[in-house]
Amino acid sequence: MTGDLDKYALLTGLFGGLALFLFGMDLLTNGLKRAAGDRLKDLLGKVTNNRFLGAGMGAVVTGLVNSSSVTTVILVGFISAGLMSMSQSVSVIMGANIGSTMTAQILAFNVTRFALPMVALGFLISFLPGxxxxxxxxxxxxxxGLVFYGMGLMSEAMVPLRSEPTFxxxxxxLGNPVLAVLTGMAFTAIIQSSAATTGIVIVLAGQGIMTLESAIAVAMGANIGTCATAGLAVIGKPREAVRAAVVHVLFNVSGVLVWILFIDQMAALARGISPEGDVPRQVANAHTIFNVANTFLFIGFTTQIARFVEWLVPDRPLATEAVLTPKYLDATxxxxxxxxxxNTRREIGRLGAHVTDMLNKSLHVSLSGSEAELEALSAMDKPVDDLHRAILAYLGEVSRSRLxxxxxxxxxxxxxxxxxxEHIADVVTEDIVTSTRKRMQEHAGISPYTAKRIADYHAQIVRALDGAVRSVTTEDMELAQTVRDMKQEVVEMSRYISRTRFDRLKSADGAINRYVREVELVELLDGIFKTARRIARSQLERAEVEPAEEEPAEVEPAA
Incomplete structure (x- = not known):
């Protein structure tokens, strides 16, 4: 290699270090998500109408997992389930930006010498049985450990750049703040990691290659660049996810536009609160100051931001044939x-809502519907079958993960x-439809008195199914118990219908046929009620079953 600058050593050190840095961040984030995913979900579930508490929770969760995208995934789920409003989520997204600065604070420590011991110990712990x-x-x-080791490699590789005229x-x-912001934005969008951009900036500033003011501007640009990752992640996703990404973009872009005029003041403040001469710490502190100040500037407008984003990204009605296209089965x-x-719970919530709607419509069809209405009810089963297969295939893939x-x-x-x-849908579209067709062929009309009794009974079954589905999707034990406790009332209603109809057998011609079809309908509804209670029981049993010792069986994907 000729020349003063060893380009091979520079490129391999820089990009090899960057690769190790990004791989280490991926290992760290995935490990945290697996080890603490449920606890993180519970933390965000405590968010109330207090926007400052929401911002604090967003900062804590994002700081723990080093990933604002994880926080966004949880938020989208809460919004979809109705457990959190869009307005509440805005403050959490703002807090997530503060949490993302935790990485820079850690990187500012000179811990390179501990990197390889961390790698060795981490490897040992992760591969030993346990x-x-x-x-x-x-x-x-x-x-x-890999993050710190990658930082060390990049730092060593960049030393020769101090005397390289072109660089x-x-x-x-980059003394021009606009150009510095654009550079940070472009680089982050390419490597899809604002933490890596901030890490490189800390290295350059620590070696005196870059001024603190330029480093702050590049880090601000990284805040916008990371929105590219969020934007790509929500392509084809539910509207809630798109809105969360839009909030993220608006917040970051607006913050940069406001604070780009005050970079010198932020630099002065960072120098004032940081150890003298510790430039990496000054960069990290300036990064934190920017995100905290940005949050306090906009947190008073969470409601207005939410309304603007909901106007900007309105709900998109689905075509009839696409009503049950998978919405939450995210392969990533x-x-x-x-x-x-x-997310599968939420998808099952959609499946359950469709099946409940089928059951609801079956009353009119079974009592006085036409042949065309029977055909329309039967056609509602195909979307159920398609989504059911998609859910099983998705769970089959999930079962191959470490659970x-x-x-x-x-x-x-x-x-x-x-x-x-899926079984309830089959009962409605096959058994109830078949029974109704036979009744129509036999000209066995149902009397208004009996129709009223069956309608009351049917309403209870719909209520039970709706409650059972919601108990699973919202993990509501009280609602599940309510469904379980409906047994006595439903059984008494069923017996009353059967008994009174038997007493009226001799009242008119065709009474036997009417009686058979009415009792058949009641029995089919009773079977649906038992299945609804079984669904509710499965939710109650989650809190009762002790942890199993055996490995989970894999679920075969649906054909």
């Missing part, structure tokens, strides 16, 4: 079972509930 949680913690330690001239152009979440199972005992039980519960809902 509990899955311990192995996840080992991968987290291995990941953070020095380029860095000099399969490697994170906590969130994959959570805890609790996740294994949850997965099998969701498989069972999905099968039960």
């Amino acid at each position: 509990s899955r949680n311990r192995q996840d913690y080992g991968r987290m330690l291995l990941g953070i 020095i001239n380029f860095i000099a152009t 979440l399969i490697s994170t079972p906590t969130f994959a199972l959570e 805890s005992d609790e996740q294994s039980r949850d997965l099998m519960q969701l498989v069972t509930v999905s099968n039960d809902l």
